[in-house]
Amino acid sequence: MNKSLAAAQRPVVVYPAGGAVPRASAGGRTVTRVDHATESEHLVARRLHKSYRKARITIPVLRGVDLTIRRGQFTAVVGQSGSGKSTLLHVLATLDAPDQGEVHFEGRRIDNLAPLQRDRIRNRGLGMIFQFYHLLPELTTLENVLVPVMIGAGLWRYWRNKPSYLQRARTLLEMVGLSHRMHHRPRELSGGEMQRAAIARSLIAAPQLLLADEPTGNLDRHNGAEILRILRILNREEKLTIVMVTHDLAIAEQADCIVQLVEGQVQAA
Amino acid sequence: MYKLLLSWRYLRTRYIALASIVSVTLGVATLIIVNAVMEGFTAEANKRLNGILSDIVFESHSLNGFPDPDAHKARIREILGDRLAGMTATVSVPAMLSIPVGRDQYLTRQVSLIGVDEATYAEVGDFGQYLLHPDNRGRLSFALRDAGYAPERPDFPPSGWRYRRARIMYERAYEEQVRLERQARGTGPAPGVVDAPTAAASPLTGEAVAADPYAAAVAADPHAAAAAEAPAFDPLSQHATGVILGIAVCSQRMKDERGQVRDYFFCRPGDDVKITLPTAGSPPTAVNELLTVVDLYESKMSEYDSSLAFMPLAALQNLRGMFDAERNVRYVTSIQIKLRPGTDLNAARDLLQSHFPIREYPYRIQTWRDMQGPLLAAVQLETTILNILLFLIIAVAGFGILATFYMIVVEKTRDVGILKSLGAPSRGVMSIFLGYGFSLGLVGSGVGLALGLLFVRYINEIAAALERLTGRPIFDPTIYYFREIPTIVDVATVTWVMAGAVGIAVLASVLPARRAARLHPVEALRYE
Numbered sequence: 001m002n003k004s005l006a007a008a009q010r011p012v013v014v015y016p017a018g019g020a021v022p023r024a025s026a027g028g029r030t031v032t033r034v035d036h037a038t039e040s041e042h043l044v045a046r047r048l049h050k051s052y053r054k055a056r057i058t059i060p061v062l063r064g065v066d067l068t069i070r071r072g073q074f075t076a077v078v079g080q081s082g083s084g085k086s087t088l089l090h091v092l093a094t095l096d097a098p099d100q101g102e103v104h105f106e107g108r109r110i111d112n113l114a115p116l117q118r119d120r121i122r123n124r125g126l127g128m129i130f131q132f133y134h135l136l137p138e139l140t141t142l143e144n145v146l147v148p149v150m151i152g153a154g155l156w157r158y159w160r161n162k163p164s165y166l167q168r169a170r171t172l173l174e175m176v177g178l179s180h181r182m183h184h185r186p187r188e189l190s191g192g193e194m195q196r197a198a199i200a201r202s203l204i205a206a207p208q209l210l211l212a213d214e215p216t217g218n219l220d221r222h223n224g225a226e227i228l229r230i231l232r233i234l235n236r237e238e239k240l241t242i243v244m245v246t247h248d249l250a251i252a253e254q255a256d257c258i259v260q261l262v263e264g265q266v267q268a269a
Numbered sequence: 270m271y272k273l274l275l276s277w278r279y280l281r282t283r284y285i286a287l288a289s290i291v292s293v294t295l296g297v298a299t300l301i302i303v304n305a306v307m308e309g310f311t312a313e314a315n316k317r318l319n320g321i322l323s324d325i326v327f328e329s330h331s332l333n334g335f336p337d338p339d340a341h342k343a344r345i346r347e348i349l350g351d352r353l354a355g356m357t358a359t360v361s362v363p364a365m366l367s368i369p370v371g372r373d374q375y376l377t378r379q380v381s382l383i384g385v386d387e388a389t390y391a392e393v394g395d396f397g398q399y400l401l402h403p404d405n406r407g408r409l410s411f412a413l414r415d416a417g418y419a420p421e422r423p424d425f426p427p428s429g430w431r432y433r434r435a436r437i438m439y440e441r442a443y444e445e446q447v448r449l450e451r452q453a454r455g456t457g458p459a460p461g462v463v464d465a466p467t468a469a470a471s472p473l474t475g476e477a478v479a480a481d482p483y484a485a486a487v488a489a490d491p492h493a494a495a496a497a498e499a500p501a502f503d504p505l506s507q508h509a510t511g512v513i514l515g516i517a518v519c520s521q522r523m524k525d526e527r528g529q530v531r532d533y534f535f536c537r538p539g540d541d542v543k544i545t546l547p548t549a550g551s552p553p554t555a556v557n558e559l560l561t562v563v564d565l566y567e568s569k570m571s572e573y574d575s576s577l578a579f580m581p582l583a584a585l586q587n588l589r590g591m592f593d594a595e596r597n598v599r600y601v602t603s604i605q606i607k608l609r610p611g612t613d614l615n616a617a618r619d620l621l622q623s624h625f626p627i628r629e630y631p632y633r634i635q636t637w638r639d640m641q642g643p644l645l646a647a648v649q650l651e652t653t654i655l656n657i658l659l660f661l662i663i664a665v666a667g668f669g670i671l672a673t674f675y676m677i678v679v680e681k682t683r684d685v686g687i688l689k690s691l692g693a694p695s696r697g698v699m700s701i702f703l704g705y706g707f708s709l710g711l712v713g714s715g716v717g718l719a720l721g722l723l724f725v726r727y728i729n730e731i732a733a734a735l736e737r738l739t740g741r742p743i744f745d746p747t748i749y750y751f752r753e754i755p756t757i758v759d760v761a762t763v764t765w766v767m768a769g770a771v772g773i774a775v776l777a778s779v780l781p782a783r784r785a786a787r788l789h790p791v792e793a794l795r796y797e
Contacts, residue, residue: 150270
């Protein structure tokens with residue numbers, strides 16, 4: 001697994017420059033609260049506010065979240081249902097815009113970018129995986145993995161570089177143990193297999209940051225452990241920065257650091 | 270790339286959308302069929318109209334015509350120069366045609382009698398190719414042929430000299446038989462006396478029916494005695510001035526007991542007919558003349574086939590008195606002009622009109638399109654209205670596509686969220702659904718094209734099958750004078766129809782595609 005992972009990631013991953021990557025200690029738990037940026041900061045959120053209006057009632061979800069994710073760090077965001085974990089992840093991923101506050105990705109503010117630039121960041125700068133996998137049902141596993149490069153490369157560049165893209169997608173699927181499922185449709189895969197395909201898809205464009213929204217929330221213990229193992233390997237061996245939202249503290253334990261959200265605010269554990 | 274891939278996959282997996290384009294398919298097929306048939310009719314009608322009418326007709330307002338056609342022709346030649354391909358003078362006059370259909374009975378038809386110059390009439394149109402006798406098609410002649418009329422029509426009755434002689438011999442034998450019977454009863458006229466009315470129609474007297482009537486006639490012509498007294502018209506060896514009749518003037522098209530379309534001929538080449546027409550001068554007087562049918566004319570244009578009769582120009586001029594003996598000048602009513610291919614008819618007409626101003630010359634100068642303007646305009650109007658109506662059908666189909674697309678977009682809301690989360694821009698998402706609409710339109714009109722072309726290819730077989738099935742005539746050749754439905758598939762028309770149908774499908778998908786593009790990615794991802 002490690003060998004194939006390394007082979008898959010070698011041409012894909014851009015390694016973070018310099019700086020020690022904080023690892024989980026035996027205790028393994030750190031609550032991170034960051035107010036200033038440093039060179040090793042990969043993703044920074046400052047005073048994020050976000051609220052939704054439903055039936056003329058404003059519901060605050062994020063209430064001044066400050067957060068710094070360092071390069072190569074595996075961070076778990078935990079909290080109860082409705083604490084704002086997923087909303088925070090969506091704002092960090094530029095899928096949603098904050099009402100107030102800023103999001104910086106690799107030193108660049110991204111929350112106020114034009115829609116096309118935000119699309120480009122989602123396509124190339126960061127990968128995402130979801131609780132419900134979100135594979136496109138009309139496409140095969142291989143095609144699903146290739147979708148981000150199809151979006152990013154455009155028609156002609158994709159056709160010109162198709163052999164290399166295909167090679168990369170096959171290597172990634174092999175890495176997640178799905179080489180025998182390449183031409184199967186999502187409905188023909190199990191939950192664990194779909195999530196592994198989603199991981200392969202999130203890595204195809206060689207992102208430096210992976211945002212995972214409850215990646216094990218819909219899986220049994222065995223498959224959940226397998227997904228977590230893959231994420232751990234990606235983080236440790238390929239220095240991939242990972243932000244994982246989960247409500248399961250046992251899973252969060254395996255992260256380098258844990259961020260706890262309570263009623264839309266980061267709270268010290 | 271993902272846009273093409275997803276459009277293609279949606280096309281292959283969402284069969285409900287294919288159902289929505291059935292109306293596009295039917296609309297396209299119908300448009301192709303209707304346009305092919307209308308084009309076929311128009312082209313066939315144009316070909317025949319132009320074949321009869323020549324390109325430009327230079328005609329007098331008066332039935333008396335205008336004098337000295339040669340001088341006019343020389344002037345026209347001078348004006349048109351190289352554009353001129355041929356020219357001929359004609360006389361056209363309304364006339365009454367009487368066809369004997371039994372003893373003392375006549376079928377009367379109103380015709381337009383046209384005197385044509387055998388030497389030059391072929392220069393201005395395709396008149397010759399519509400004649401029934403193959404020899405007349407190559408070179409126009411008003412002489413009766415021996416036989417061989419309409420070889421491509423096996424049901425055409427025997428015609429020509431052979432038929433004429435046999436008929437006359439039979440009629441004479443019949444008359445003789447009647448005379449002998451009357452004589453035996455003591456009520457008939459003396460031998461050799463002819464019934465006056467019969468003589469007028471067919472001067473028949475004679476002997477008893479012989480075993481070989483033709484041989485008997487040659488051996489002992491009962492007219493010989495009368496001929497010795499005054500040179501008389503001998504129908505066995507002579508025929509009157511030839512006349513070519515439109516096929517529907519002297520026939521009736523009907524269906525036999527087996528449903529086959531048949532023509533019943535009241536007269537045919539070899540028969541004599543009477544013509545009554547006005548003379549030139551003021552006031553005109555009526556003159557009668559016996560003419561012999563020498564051929565029939567079948568342009569398959571009902572209007573012409575049922576109203577035209579042609580005879581030699583000089584004979585008609587003589588009959589009507591259209592000549593000035595003192596000045597040795599003849600009169601004609603029109604000059605038919607044929608132009609070289611590619612010449613602008615309207616420009617040539619205007620040029621002639623400028624040289625023959627109406628204040629000085631009371632002539633009417635018209636192109637064949639001007640003369641058939643109402644007919645051509647009616648066909649054009651029909652085609653336009655049918656096209657509009659059928660495009661409205663496709664437009665209605667467009668609303669079906671719109672509704673189906675909205676459903677599909679709602680169904681695919683989560684896919685839209687996934688694509689946006691992976692970095693697909695809004696316009697990329699919109700392109701997927703527009704591409705999907707385009708593909709649907711293309712498939713719908715492609716199948717419609719295939720269906721339409723197949724239908725056009727086998728339209729006559731289909732019409733026949735429908736006739737058998739319903740018992741009602743779909744295409745009645747007795748009305749149209751076409752034996753088959755004429756069709757022409759015009760590539761430009763087909764291209765426009767296809768483009769229009771695809772355009773409507775794309776337009777119908779714009780609103781759903783915009784909706785998809787505007788979906789908020791987070792809401793789309795949460796959609797269930």
